[in-house]
Amino acid sequence: xxxxxxxxxxxxxxxxxxxxxxxxxxxxxxxxxxxxxxxxxxxxxxxxxxxxxxxxxxxxxxxxxxxxxxxxxxxxxxxxxxxxxxxxxxxxxxxxxxxxxxxxxxxxxxxxxxxxxxxxxxxxxxxxxxxxxxxxxxxxxxxxxxxxxxxxxxxxxxxxxxxxxxxxxxxxxxxxxxxxxxxxxxxxxxxxxxxxxxxxxxxxxxxxxxxxxxxxxxxxxxxxxxxxxxxxxxxxxxxxxxxxxxxxxxxxxxxxxxxxxxxxxxxxxxxxxxxxxxxxxxxxxxxxxxxxxxxxxxxxxxxxxxxxxxxxxxxxxxxxxxxxxxxxxxxxxxxxxxxxxxxxxxxxxxxxxxxxxxxxxxxxxxxxxxxxxxxxxxxxxxxxxxxxxxxxxxxxxxxxxxxxxxxxxxxxxxxxxxxxxxxxxxxxxxxxxxxxxxxxxxxxxxxxxxxxxxxxxxxxxxxxxxxxxxxxxxxxxxxxxxxxxxx
Amino acid sequence: xxxxxxxxxxxxxxxxxxxxxxxxxxxxxxxxxxxxxxxxxxxxxxxxxxxxxxxxxxxxxxxxxxxxxxxxxxxxxxxxxxxxxxxxxxxxxxxxxxxxxxxxxxxxxxxxxxxxxxxxxxxxxxxxxxxxxxxxxxxxxxxxxxxxxxxxxxxxxxxxxxxxxxxxxxxxxxxxxxxxxxxxxx
Numbered sequence: 001x002x003x004x005x006x007x008x009x010x011x012x013x014x015x016x017x018x019x020x021x022x023x024x025x026x027x028x029x030x031x032x033x034x035x036x037x038x039x040x041x042x043x044x045x046x047x048x049x050x051x052x053x054x055x056x057x058x059x060x061x062x063x064x065x066x067x068x069x070x071x072x073x074x075x076x077x078x079x080x081x082x083x084x085x086x087x088x089x090x091x092x093x094x095x096x097x098x099x100x101x102x103x104x105x106x107x108x109x110x111x112x113x114x115x116x117x118x119x120x121x122x123x124x125x126x127x128x129x130x131x132x133x134x135x136x137x138x139x140x141x142x143x144x145x146x147x148x149x150x151x152x153x154x155x156x157x158x159x160x161x162x163x164x165x166x167x168x169x170x171x172x173x174x175x176x177x178x179x180x181x182x183x184x185x186x187x188x189x190x191x192x193x194x195x196x197x198x199x200x201x202x203x204x205x206x207x208x209x210x211x212x213x214x215x216x217x218x219x220x221x222x223x224x225x226x227x228x229x230x231x232x233x234x235x236x237x238x239x240x241x242x243x244x245x246x247x248x249x250x251x252x253x254x255x256x257x258x259x260x261x262x263x264x265x266x267x268x269x270x271x272x273x274x275x276x277x278x279x280x281x282x283x284x285x286x287x288x289x290x291x292x293x294x295x296x297x298x299x300x301x302x303x304x305x306x307x308x309x310x311x312x313x314x315x316x317x318x319x320x321x322x323x324x325x326x327x328x329x330x331x332x333x334x335x336x337x338x339x340x341x342x343x344x345x346x347x348x349x350x351x352x353x354x355x356x357x358x359x360x361x362x363x364x365x366x367x368x369x370x371x372x373x374x375x376x377x378x379x380x381x382x383x384x385x386x387x388x389x390x391x392x393x394x395x396x397x398x399x400x401x402x403x404x405x406x407x408x409x410x411x412x413x414x415x416x417x418x419x420x421x422x423x424x425x426x427x428x429x430x431x432x433x434x435x436x437x438x439x440x441x442x443x444x445x446x447x448x449x450x451x452x453x454x455x456x457x458x459x460x461x462x463x464x465x466x467x468x469x470x471x472x473x474x475x476x477x478x479x480x481x482x483x484x485x486x487x
Numbered sequence: 488x489x490x491x492x493x494x495x496x497x498x499x500x501x502x503x504x505x506x507x508x509x510x511x512x513x514x515x516x517x518x519x520x521x522x523x524x525x526x527x528x529x530x531x532x533x534x535x536x537x538x539x540x541x542x543x544x545x546x547x548x549x550x551x552x553x554x555x556x557x558x559x560x561x562x563x564x565x566x567x568x569x570x571x572x573x574x575x576x577x578x579x580x581x582x583x584x585x586x587x588x589x590x591x592x593x594x595x596x597x598x599x600x601x602x603x604x605x606x607x608x609x610x611x612x613x614x615x616x617x618x619x620x621x622x623x624x625x626x627x628x629x630x631x632x633x634x635x636x637x638x639x640x641x642x643x644x645x646x647x648x649x650x651x652x653x654x655x656x657x658x659x660x661x662x663x664x665x666x667x668x669x670x671x672x673x
Contacts, residue, residue: 004618005617005618008599008603008619009618009619009621011596011600012513012517012596012599012600012603012615012619013510013619014596015513015516015517015596015597015599015600016509016510016512016513017509017512017513017522017525018509018512019508019509019512019526019529022526023508023526023529023533024501024504024508026530027504027530027533027534027537028497028500028501031495031497031500031534031537031538032495336607337605337606337607358605360520
């Protein structure tokens with residue numbers, strides 16, 4: 001072994017590289033196929049959790065057979081909050097109409113509340129902690145309208161008077177009862193007042209604490225419990241606030257979408273030819289040909305979420321976040337490592353300069369054809385408008401457009417060398433950001449649970465893929481079918 | 488560690504991998520066209536190491552045994568991809584021009600490896616096997632399915648081409664007859 005070989009061996013042996021983690025993951029998964037890498041397990045767990053949460057939310061919001069009439073909680077003033085024991089809160093009570101018809105007792109679990117927290121038309125709502133008959137009687141006396149007597153048997157629960165008949169026996173009634181409005185006091189105050197009444201110190205019929213401020217009746221026709229009591233200002237304000245809140249929520253909707261895209265590209269501009277002022281390799285002289293990139297379209301995709309805000313009945317403002325992968329294939333051919341030059345222009349002074357590269361890729365005219373891909377991953381924040389020009393509640397026809405400032409997350413671009421013979425790759429020539437536009441039309445239709453959107457979409461990249469130093473301008477065009485889903 | 492690998496224990500396998508993978512990736516990188524290819528080669532090589540570790544008798548160094556498996560894996564991958572056979576001929580070599588400006592100026596070991604990687608696949612494969620891995624031309628001929636004389640001629644030309652690059656990069660000192668690497672980084 002000569003000195004050269006010995007030195008070469010020493011230097012080569014000293015050369016080490018840190019492998020990426022995916023290599024070990026690949027080895028591990030191959031050796032232990034039953035024990036997939038923990039990330040897979042974590043991913044599955046995450047997906048499962050999301051599915052369960054989504055399922056539960058769907059069930060809570062979409063339960064049929066119950067009518068909901070939620071009375072909003074009045075806003076508390078600072079003074080109210082300071083008052084001890086004057087805690088006002090809503091409690092949702094679900095009463096089956098069949099139970100109402102049959103005069104069944106309804107039990108409500110109300111931890112921390114005093115007995116008989118709520119009463120719906122003579123139905124005693126018994127606290128599990130305190131089923132005191134005397135209290136039942138007192139409350140029945142106070143809460144029950146005079147023309148609707150309640151039969152009371154000491155030691156037992158109230159016997160209900162005949163209840164209105166409902167047209168739909170299978171339906172249920174959900175009622176929120178504000179404990180304040182039913183005139184029931186809570187906690188210590190309630191107990192003290194009750195004791196005072198029992199001892200004859202306070203006239204039960206006069207006591208403000210037990211005065212019913214709300215009369216609840218059940219209408220026969222619509223099977224909905226309504227509130228006929230005079231509205232308090234605070235309650236009215238609360239309802240108004242709720243309506244406004246609901247209105248605002250109605251204006252905003254979220255759409256999640258994905259779109260397979262076919263990417264194409266357009267070129268403009270003229271390449272800078274090597275001149276005498278630019279030092280070039282002799283191998284590059286002569287046989288100059290027009291620069292022409294032999295390329296094919298390639299598949300990509302676009303995905304993201306979009307918020308729609310209704311400006312009017314048919315016009316919506318849109319904003320969101322998109323992730324786009326797009327690119328195209330270049331037909332090249334493998335060559336032995338070759339010295340290639342790219343002539344560029346300094347945008348500040350317009351002077352040409354050159355960069356040299358070693359490349360393995362020819363212009364695609366030789367043998368050993370290979371395909372190389374130019375691609376980019378872009379994260380963008382689109383802002384635009386959407387207009388419904390036709391449709392009804394079931395089906396809508398829309399057009400949409402937006403501008404997308406995009407950040408280039410990752411990209412690869414092979415550029416034809418100035419002599420047009422080879423492709424070179426220089427990441428420094430790539431733009432770090434760009435601006436694109438999306439134009440599309442889509443049909444929206446509603447299914448049982450979701451709203452769907454399907455339609456063609458075109459995305460055009462306004463700025464060239466490359467910085468100004470490279471005189472050829474490349475504009476990517478993506479054609480796709482966008483599929484969106486919203487609740 | 489070896490016993491743990493024989494028992495197919497993941498912790499032992501990972502320890503062995505962590506110990507030898509940086510150097511083995513350097514080996515693969517000399518044969519491969521890029522880092523991704525090198526990592527693929529090394530992954531395949533280590534899978535063979537772990538599945539065939541029962542064949543290791545403990546007579547020599549474990550690193551040497553692993554290295555031979557990894558090198559053979561690299562050759563097999565090159566053969567499978569036809570990258571080696573397509574470029575083993577020397578047709579393009581005469582007109583090839585290597586620009587020393589493209590050799591990164593980092594550490595000398597890396598510079599040398601990068602210079603080797605600039606060579607055509609056929610050249611660098613023979614050079615790697617003969618000059619660095621220590622295979623004979625006869626063995627190389629058998630591994631690469633070429634004549635022993637072809638291996639010799641390829642090596643001679645590869646060496647000449649590499650010397651040119653190293654001289655231009657001033658990693659080598661003249662005269663060529665008594666070539667010696669300059670020590671330290673550039």
